[in-house]
Structures are given as structure tokens and as C-alpha cells.
Amino acid sequence: LKVSTGYHILHNEPTHHQTNYHGFRFLHSPDPFVYGNSLPTSPAPLNPFLPVASALTGYAPPTTAPRTVTCPSPPSICEKTAYRTMDGSCNHLERPGLGVPNSRYGRLLSPKYADGISAPPRSISGDELPSARLVSLVAFGEQDVPDPQFTLHNMQWGQIMTHDMSMQAGGTQSKKHPTRCCTDDGRLIGLDTAHKTCFAIIVPPHDPAYSQVGTECLNFVRTLTDRDSNCQYTGGPAEQLTVVTAYMDLSLVYGNSMEQNSDIREFQGGRMIVEERNGAKWLPLSRNVTGDCDAVDPNEVCYRAGDVRVNQNPGLAILQTILLREHNRIADALSALNPHFDDRTLFQEARKINIAQYQHISYYEWLPIFLGGENMFKNRLIYKAPGGSHVNDYDPNIDPSVLNEHATAAFRYFHSQIEGRLDLLSELRSVLGSLTLSDWFNRPGIIEVGDNFDSLTRGHATQPEELTDINFDRQIKHFLFRRNMPFGSDLRSLDIQRNRDHGLASYNDMREFCGLTRAHSWEGYGDLISPQVIEKLKSLYESHEDVDLTVGASLEAHVAGALAGPTFLCVLTEQFYRTRVGDRFFYENGDKMTGFTPDQLVEIRKASMARLLCDNGNHIENMQHAAFKTVSASNPVVPCSNIPLVDLTKWIDLNGHATPDHAAIFGKK
Numbered sequence: 001l002k003v004s005t006g007y008h009i010l011h012n013e014p015t016h017h018q019t020n021y022h023g024f025r026f027l028h029s030p031d032p033f034v035y036g037n038s039l040p041t042s043p044a045p046l047n048p049f050l051p052v053a054s055a056l057t058g059y060a061p062p063t064t065a066p067r068t069v070t071c072p073s074p075p076s077i078c079e080k081t082a083y084r085t086m087d088g089s090c091n092h093l094e095r096p097g098l099g100v101p102n103s104r105y106g107r108l109l110s111p112k113y114a115d116g117i118s119a120p121p122r123s124i125s126g127d128e129l130p131s132a133r134l135v136s137l138v139a140f141g142e143q144d145v146p147d148p149q150f151t152l153h154n155m156q157w158g159q160i161m162t163h164d165m166s167m168q169a170g171g172t173q174s175k176k177h178p179t180r181c182c183t184d185d186g187r188l189i190g191l192d193t194a195h196k197t198c199f200a201i202i203v204p205p206h207d208p209a210y211s212q213v214g215t216e217c218l219n220f221v222r223t224l225t226d227r228d229s230n231c232q233y234t235g236g237p238a239e240q241l242t243v244v245t246a247y248m249d250l251s252l253v254y255g256n257s258m259e260q261n262s263d264i265r266e267f268q269g270g271r272m273i274v275e276e277r278n279g280a281k282w283l284p285l286s287r288n289v290t291g292d293c294d295a296v297d298p299n300e301v302c303y304r305a306g307d308v309r310v311n312q313n314p315g316l317a318i319l320q321t322i323l324l325r326e327h328n329r330i331a332d333a334l335s336a337l338n339p340h341f342d343d344r345t346l347f348q349e350a351r352k353i354n355i356a357q358y359q360h361i362s363y364y365e366w367l368p369i370f371l372g373g374e375n376m377f378k379n380r381l382i383y384k385a386p387g388g389s390h391v392n393d394y395d396p397n398i399d400p401s402v403l404n405e406h407a408t409a410a411f412r413y414f415h416s417q418i419e420g421r422l423d424l425l426s427e428l429r430s431v432l433g434s435l436t437l438s439d440w441f442n443r444p445g446i447i448e449v450g451d452n453f454d455s456l457t458r459g460h461a462t463q464p465e466e467l468t469d470i471n472f473d474r475q476i477k478h479f480l481f482r483r484n485m486p487f488g489s490d491l492r493s494l495d496i497q498r499n500r501d502h503g504l505a506s507y508n509d510m511r512e513f514c515g516l517t518r519a520h521s522w523e524g525y526g527d528l529i530s531p532q533v534i535e536k537l538k539s540l541y542e543s544h545e546d547v548d549l550t551v552g553a554s555l556e557a558h559v560a561g562a563l564a565g566p567t568f569l570c571v572l573t574e575q576f577y578r579t580r581v582g583d584r585f586f587y588e589n590g591d592k593m594t595g596f597t598p599d600q601l602v603e604i605r606k607a608s609m610a611r612l613l614c615d616n617g618n619h620i621e622n623m624q625h626a627a628f629k630t631v632s633a634s635n636p637v638v639p640c641s642n643i644p645l646v647d648l649t650k651w652i653d654l655n656g657h658a659t660p661d662h663a664a665i666f667g668k669k
């Protein structure tokens with residue numbers, strides 16, 4: 001399919017006819033975009049469901065006093081320091097509170113709440129929008145289509161970045177929410193008794209999964225907003241709050257406050273706490289197993305980390321462990337190179353290197369797969385120069401906050417990459433067994449059993465992720481967090497309902513904002529969405545103006561070289577531009593106090609996902625160079641010793657009296 005719409009985003013150009021929400025404009029590309037393999041593969045449109053009676057909707061008017069949220073308390077005046085703070089405060093020296101926990105998401109377009117303040121949107125006719133579950137079932141498929149190019153680590157790293165950048169306030173995103181909007185047997189709790197934050201998802205009759213057990217309602221609790229906070233609301237439409245730092249600062253490893261950090265830090269040798277079990281080093285154990293995990297046995301392993309979502313799935317717990325071990329590996333090496341360094345210096349220097357490697361892998365190895373390398377170069381998200389040269393592009397006029405459109409719609413499109421079967425592989429990459437995802441949600445202990453840690457790490461480096469398309473794996477579409485029950489929740493329904501909860505601008509509005517043509521009828525979407533899919537949308541929504549951003553933009557054909565259609569690509573590109581340029585500590589900056597020397601930068605730029613896995617597995621001996629990509633003749637599995645390594649001797653403090661023991665540190669693989 002070839003079409004001729006697309007855009008380049010040009011930063012810092014004067015704006016002409018575009019909106020003034022930010023300083024970019026979107027131009028049509030002279031080259032036609034060639035669309036990838038994202039066209040629907042699920043069966044032709046068929047809507048077996050009856051319309052849902054609007055009286056059944058679960059949005060309950062306020063009946064109780066609002067819950068309050070902790071107020072951020074950044075210092076009023078910032079001192080320029082060598083290292084990031086734990087809560088992101090003072091990254092921006094004049095606006096200390098930018099990007100701190102418990103602050104608002106950013107937004108590209110004004111919200112479209114039904115009442116202008118906070119009620120979820122309705123159809124332009126005034127009726128209810130179609131049930132999110134109905135939309136999930138009709139517009140999205142559940143076919144298992146493996147991606148020939150990318151591995152499960154590619155998907156998993158995306159969740160790591162997500163957990164670093166944002167978390168909506170008011171729930172754990174994995175543990176059963178204490179607020180019940182549906183009874184445990186799946187009946188709607190009456191509007192008069194339901195909590196005011198309830199916005200339950202109504203299951204249509206004849207639901208292929210839930211009707212088997214009589215589930216009529218999926219629990220859904222609204223995100224807390226500045227209106228629930230007694231320090232941030234200044235009137236007008238509600239804005240949701242995010243409880244982690246917006247910066248890509250590995251807050252999921254180090255915590256989002258000094259307090260959280262102190263709880264997981266060893267305070268010796270610059271190390272973070274690890275606990276030794278069966279000869280390996282693991283994340284420390286949670287002090288509240290039943291509260292943090294869905295353990296079957298109270299002695300089951302359940303972790304404590306910088307982010308509360310750490311236990312959510314095995315692949316996530318593995319990467320959290322790997323990033324933690326990497327910190328300690330660096331701290332130990334620095335300590336041997338610089339015996340005069342105290343705990344704090346070792347901790348902060350190791351943290352700085354760990355974050356820099358992670359930012360490098362994210363921007364130069366991972367994001368080009370998703371956003372397209374050329375698109376990133378053109379929009380100044382990455383640079384071709386490197387070597388040891390700095391990129392001094394920090395711009396205090398750019399707000400680093402995570403955009404609501406990004407976290408609530410665009411970035412969640414990659415839920416499509418989730419695979420419900422996790423293979424365990426030997427060093428020779430042969431399959432030893434596999435795990436079913438829904439058996440192991442919130443039960444990370446499985447990664448400590450036998451050789452599972454390495455087998456799953458190799459599995460994620462070998463097994464293809466699911467194709468980024470309209471299909472969402474059954475394990476997350478009917479069995480999410482099922483906790484031993486026959487069925488669980490549906491992540492795609494949650495994504496759609498969350499889009500409404502946050503009152504995101506419509507698909508059509510966002511198209512226009514991104515420089516694409518605004519549709520004046522259903523046919524107007526035909527430039528990017530196939531006719532069959534438009535028919536499905538017509539069967540669901542009353543008007544083309546009603547289509548949710550999460551829905552419409554997930555159905556677009558992809559831009560060539562990227563893993564999203566033009567609308568999501570626009571949002572994602574904008575986000576990752578802001579995340580880079582709005583971060584005073586971004587690793588490529590050459591500030592004397594906060595940056596790296598050219599020699600050190602050359603080393604950081606050697607960091608790779610492959611090396612990270614090699615260095616921090618239990619006994620991983622071999623890896624392919626590009627670990628986000630499947631093994632092939634051009635990406636063969638090689639011994640770890642063939643994979644470039646960041647030489648930490650560039651961090652010897654020549655002003656001190658370091659006596660490095662190179663053999664001890666760098667002699668091993």
C-alpha cells in the first residue's frame with residue numbers, strides 16, 4: 001500500500017499555520033511513505049455484539065470526598081550539582097519542579113471531557129461511546145503473528161523505558177485495586193454505591209471469553225488528577241498525575257525519592273542492595289509479599305526495587321535485575337580503579353554511567369527500530385557525528401514532562417508486541433520449555449528457579465516478539481492478571497478506557513495536529529486505515545469524530561522504517577525529542593560539571609544490549625551483537641568476548657592515587 005502523506009517534524013522553525021502548542025511544525029514529505037506489514041490479518045468485519053445500553057455505563061458521579069495525593073516539594077532554589085537528584089527536581093534550574101513525581105502529565109492538545117472538567121467523553125451525538133471491551137474485540141484481533149525481525153527483549157526494553165518515564169497515579173498497575181467497581185464475580189456495582197473513581201468497563205453480551213463465566217464488568221478505577229491534590233489544582237480541566245520522574249534516569253532501579261533510594265541502597269562501596277540466593281545476586285525481597293505480589297505461598301520470592309511494578313511479569317523482573325547488577329558491576333570496577341572514592345562518589349558515578357549506557361542503548365539501538373533512524377536524525381533525536389564529540393542541545397524552553405497522549409495512547413500501542421508464551425533456551429539456543437505469561441503475572445520467583453534466569457534471558461534474545469499490528473495476544477486480552485481464575489482482564493480494553501478516563505483529544509484532532517488531513521467523513525480515514533477496518537469502526541462508533549486516539553492511530557498502516565503509523569509516530573517523536581532536549585543531564589551533553597570527557601563518551605557509545613546481557617546474566621557465554629534483533633546470518637550468536645565493552649579505566653581519577661587492578665576487573669569476560 002503506497003500513500004503520499006507523512007511528515008517531517010522540523011524543530012525550532014517558525015510556525016506558520018500550525019497550532020502553538022509547541023515549537024514544531026509538521027511538513028508533508030515529498031517522498032511517499034511505503035507502508036509496512038501492519039494491515040489487518042484478523043477476520044473480516046463482523047460485529048456479533050448487541051449495542052450496549054447506555055444506562056449500564058460504569059461512570060459514577062462523585063459520592064465521596066476526593067482522595068488526596070502527596071504534593072511534590074522541590075526546593076525553591078536550585079544549586080548546580082554534579083549529579084541528578086533522586087526525584088528529578090532541579091534538573092531544570094529555574095523550574096525545579098519540572099518532571100518530578102506526583103506532577104501533571106504534559107499534553108499536546110486540550111482534553112475533551114464531556115463536562116469540560118473531568119467527565120469521560122461521549123459521542124458527538126451526546127450518547128455513550130461504545131464499550132471499550134466491544135471496541136477491543138471488534139477492532140483488534142488476537143492472532144499470533146511472530147515478528148521475523150525483533151526479539152522479545154525489544155518489547156521488554158520498551159516496558160523498562162515506560163516504567164522509568166511515567167506511572168499514572170492511583171493504582172499499582174498490577175495488583176488488584178482496592179477500589180471495587182465490579183463485584184468479584186464480575187457484576188457491576190450500582191452507581192449509587194460505587195466509589196467516585198469508578199469507571200467500570202462493561203462487557204458486551206455474548207463476549208467470546210467472559211460470557212462463559214458470566215463476567216459483565218471489568219474493574220477500572222480512574223487515575224487521580226490535580227483535582228484530587230490539594231496543592232496543584234488551579235481550575236479548568238483535570239490533568240492526570242504521574243508518580244515517577246519523567247526523565248530517563250533509571251528511576252525504576254534507583255527509586256523516585258531519597259527515601260525510596262535509601263531503602264534499596266547498600267551504603268557500602270557505592271552498591272545497591274542485592275541478596276545472594278543459590279550462588280547468584282538478586283533484587284532484595286519485598287517486605288510485604290502478599291501486598292506486592294500474587295504469591296501462592298507467602299515464602300514465594302517477591303521483589304523490592306525502585307519501581308512498584310517490578311514484579312509484574314518475568315521478563316520485566318529479569319531486566320530490572322540486569323540493570324541492578326550492572327550498577328554493582330560498575331561500582332565494584334570503579335572502586336578498584338579509584339580506591340580513594342567514598343561510597344557516595346562510587347554510587348553516584350556508577351549511577352551516572354549506568355544511566356548513560358541505558359540512554360545510549362535506548363536512543364541509538366532501540367528507538368531507531370521504533371521511530372526509524374532517518375526520522376530520528378532529521379528531527380535531531382540522534383546524531384551521526386558521535387566519536388567523542390558532545391551534543392550540547394539542552395534547551396531549558398523544552399518541557400520534559402511525559403505527554404498524556406504518549407503514555408496513555410501512543411506508547412501503549414506496543415502492547416501489541418507482547419507474547420503470551422515465554423521460551424526457556426539453552427546456551428545452544430535450543431528450547432528447553434516454556435512458561436505461560438498469565439501463570440506468572442506478579443510471581444517473579446520463577447526467574448530464580450534452576451537455570452531459568454539465563455534460559456529466559458536467552459529466550460527473550462531469541463524468541464520473536466509479536467508483530468506490531470492490530471493483534472494483541474490472548475494472554476493479555478482475556479487473561480491479564482487472572483490470579484488463578486479462568487479469565488482475567490483485557491489490556492486493550494484498559495488502554496481504550498484509560499484514553500477516555502484521561503479525556504484525550506480524538507483521533508481526528510490528533511491527525512490534524514500532526515499535519516495530516518482532517519477527515520470530514522469516514523472515508524477521510526482511508527489514507528491510512530484500510531476500508532475493512534473503517535467498516536469495523538463504523539459498526540462501533542456513531543461518528544468518525546468519535547474515534548478514540550488509542551483506537552484510530554493503532555489501526556494506521558505503518559510509516560516505512562518505523563513501527564507505528566504517522567499519528568503515533570508524530571507523538572512518539574515529539575516525546576523523545578522532549579525527553580532528550582529537556583534533560584540537562586542527557587549523557588551526550590558536554591557540561592564540565594555534569595557531562596563526560598570525550599574519552600569517556602567514546603566508551604559509553606560502545607554500550608549495547610548484548611553486552612548488558614552478557615555481563616549480568618548468571619552464566620551467559622554467547623550473544624548476538626544486536627540483541628533486539630533476531631538471530632540471523634548477519635546477526636549470528638558470538639562469544640560474549642567478541643562484543644565491545646565499555647572500558648572503565650577512562651574513569652580513573654588522575655588527581656587521586658588510584659591503583660587499578662586491571663586483570664581483576666577487566667580480565668574476565
Ligand code: HEM
Nearest residue numbers: 155158159162166167168173313407411412414418494498
Ligand atoms: C508483558 C508486558 C506488559 C504488560 C503485562 C503491561 C501491562 C500494563 C498495564 C496493566 C498497564 C496499566 C493499564 C491501565 O490500567 O491503564 C500498562 C500501562 C502502560 N504500558 Fe504496559 N505492559 C506491558 C508491556 C509494555 C510495553 C512493551 C510498553 C511499551 C513499549 C508498555 C507501555 C505502557 C505505557 C506507556 C503505559 C502507561 C504508563 C503510565 O502509567 O503512564 N507496556 N501496561
